[in-house]
Amino acid sequence: MRAPGFWYPADNRHTGIAPHVLSPLALVYAFIGRLKRNITVPERMSVPVICIGNFTAGGAGKTPTAIAISQRLVAFGETPHFLTRGYGGRETGPVCVSSTQHTAPDVGDEPLLLSAHAPTWVSRDRVAGGLAAERAGASVIIMDDGFQNPTLFKDLSLMVVDTKVGIGNGLVLPAGPLREPMADALARTHGVVALGAPQSFSFLPDDMPVFPATLQPDDAVATRLKGASCYAFAGIGRPSKFFDTLSSLGATLVGMRAFDDHYAYSEEDIRQLRAEASACGGALVTTEKDAVRLRTLPGWRDIEDQLIVLPVRAVFSQWAELDTFLSAGLDQARAHYTYAPPGSDQDRTRVR
Numbered sequence: 206m207r208a209p210g211f212w213y214p215a216d217n218r219h220t221g222i223a224p225h226v227l228s229p230l231a232l233v234y235a236f237i238g239r240l241k242r243n244i245t246v247p248e249r250m251s252v253p254v255i256c257i258g259n260f261t262a263g264g265a266g267k268t269p270t271a272i273a274i275s276q277r278l279v280a281f282g283e284t285p286h287f288l289t290r291g292y293g294g295r296e297t298g299p300v301c302v303s304s305t306q307h308t309a310p311d312v313g314d315e316p317l318l319l320s321a322h323a324p325t326w327v328s329r330d331r332v333a334g335g336l337a338a339e340r341a342g343a344s345v346i347i348m349d350d351g352f353q354n355p356t357l358f359k360d361l362s363l364m365v366v367d368t369k370v371g372i373g374n375g376l377v378l379p380a381g382p383l384r385e386p387m388a389d390a391l392a393r394t395h396g397v398v399a400l401g402a403p404q405s406f407s408f409l410p411d412d413m414p415v416f417p418a419t420l421q422p423d424d425a426v427a428t429r430l431k432g433a434s435c436y437a438f439a440g441i442g443r444p445s446k447f448f449d450t451l452s453s454l455g456a457t458l459v460g461m462r463a464f465d466d467h468y469a470y471s472e473e474d475i476r477q478l479r480a481e482a483s484a485c486g487g488a489l490v491t492t493e494k495d496a497v498r499l500r501t502l503p504g505w506r507d508i509e510d511q512l513i514v515l516p517v518r519a520v521f522s523q524w525a526e527l528d529t530f531l532s533a534g535l536d537q538a539r540a541h542y543t544y545a546p547p548g549s550d551q552d553r554t555r556v557r
Contacts, residue, residue: 208263208443212382213373224380231380238353238385247358250335253345253538254288255531256359257398258352260372260390261382263466264442265365266400266420268315268494269519271349273418274363275323277528278345283535286343287319288334289350291327293467298328299337314467314497319349331357345535352393353384360538361395361531363416368401369446372408396530400519416527420517422454429513431455435490436482440468440498447492451515459487468498475504479511488513 211223257274259265275285291298294313302312302320309317312327319325324341328334331354338346352362366372374381384390387408396414399406403417435456439447444463451458460481464470482489489512491499496514499505521527 208373208382211374212376213370224374224376227380228376231377234379235377235386235389239389242355242389245355247355248332248335249358250346251339252343253360253535254335254348254357255345255534256348256352256362257365258348258350258362259365260384260387262378262384263382264446265367266398266519267349267365268318269420269517270363270365270398270400270418271347272319272322273519273521274531275347277524277531278347279323281528281532281535284342284344285323285347286338286341286345287316287323287325288331288338288346288348289313289316289319289325289327290329290331290354291316292350293469294327296327298326298330299334300327301325301337301341302327308501309498310469310501314494315349317497318493323347352390359393361534362393363396363398364390364394365398365400366406367443367446368399368404370443371404371406375408395534398519398521414526414530416521416523416530418519418521420450421520422450423516423518426513426515427454430490430515433457434459434485434487435513436460436462436478436485436487437490438462438464438478438495439492440464440466440470440495441492442466447515450517451490456490457487460485464495468495470495470499470502472502472504475499475502475508479508482511490515493517 211221257267257271259267271287278285291313294311296312302316302325304317304320316325316327326334326338331351335346335357372383377383377386396416397409399415399417400420430451431454433456435451435458437448437451437458441447448458448461478489491512491514493514493516
C-alpha cells in the first residue's frame with residue numbers, strides 16, 4: 206500500500222477529517238496490539254536477538270540499517286544471521302535464503318538483499334526461525350522488522366526513523382502511520398537510528414540513545430547519474446524519497462512513476478516503463494529492491510542492459526558510539542540471563 210497524504214501532513218498536525226473519522230478504528234487497532242503483547246509470553250533464544258524495527262508502517266530504511274549492523278557485528282568477531290518474515294514471499298519457513306534457489310516471489314525482496322551479507326532465515330513463525338538460526342551457528346540474530354511481533358524476546362531493539370517525515374501525524378493505524386501508540390513502543394525501545402538530515406525529535410525521551418545516519422548511494426552509480434536524464438520508478442515505502450535522492454545526485458528527472466511497496470511487477474509493466482522512458486528520452490532508474498523483483502520476469506533480459514540500479518548503504522556518523530552501544534547490549538544479554546543451548550532438553554527461558 207501507499208501512505209495516504211493525511212498521514213504525513215506538511216505541518217505535522219492532525220489536519221483534515223480523515224484522521225478523526227478513522228480514530229475509532231485506530232483505538233481498536235491499538236487495543237488489539239496491546240492485548241496480543243500482554244497475553245503472549247515471549248520466548249528467549251540461546252543467543253542475543255537484535256531487532257531493527259520502526260514505529261511506523263512503510264519503509265524507513267530498516268534493511269540497509271540491518272546490513273550495516275551486521276557488518277559491525279562481524280567486525281566484533283560475531284556470526285550474525287538475519288531473521289525476517291519474508292513479506293511478499295510464499296515461503297512460510299523456516300528456510301535459509303539462497304540467491305541461486307530462491308526468487309522474490311519465493312521469499313520476498315528484502316531477504317534476497319540481506320542474504321548477500323549474512324545467512325538469512327525467512328519464517329512466519331519467528332521463534333521457529335530463531336531456533337533454525339541458532340542450530341545453524343548464529344551467535345547473534347538480527348531481526349529485520351518484527352518489533353511488534355511479541356513471540357520472540359528482543360535483547361536490543363533499534364528503531365529506524367526517517368528524519369524527513371518522523372512519525373507523521375502521530376496517530377495509530379489507520380488514522381496515522383504508527384503501528385502502535387508511541388508510549389507502548391518507547392517502553393520496549395533501546396535506541397533510535399535517525400536516518401537522514403539531522404533532526405531532533407520531540408517524541409523521544411531525553412535519555413534515549415540516538416544514532417544519526419544517512420543512506421549513501423553507490424559512488425560509481427552516483428557519478429553515472431550526475432547530469433543524466435532519468436525516468437525513475439520505485440515500488441518502495443516512500444518512492445518520493447528515492448526520487449529526491451536522484452535529484453540530489455544531479456540527475457534530471459524527465460519522468461517518474463511510483464508503485465506500491467513490494468509491488469509485483471508484470472511483463473506489461475516492463476513494456477510500459479520502457480515505452481514511457483523512451484518517449485521522455487530518459488534512462489530507466491530504480492532501486493535494488495525493485496530490481497530484485499524485476500529479475501524474476503522473462504522480460505528482465507530485455508530491460509537489464511537499459512536499467513540503472515542505485516544501491517544505497519546506511520552510514521553512521523558516530524560509529525564508535527554505535528559500537529559501544531552494541532557491545533554493551535550483547536554483554537548485558539549474555540551476562541544477565543541463562544540461555545538454554547540449541548537442541549537442549551532444558552526448558553527455554555520465557556520472559557515477561
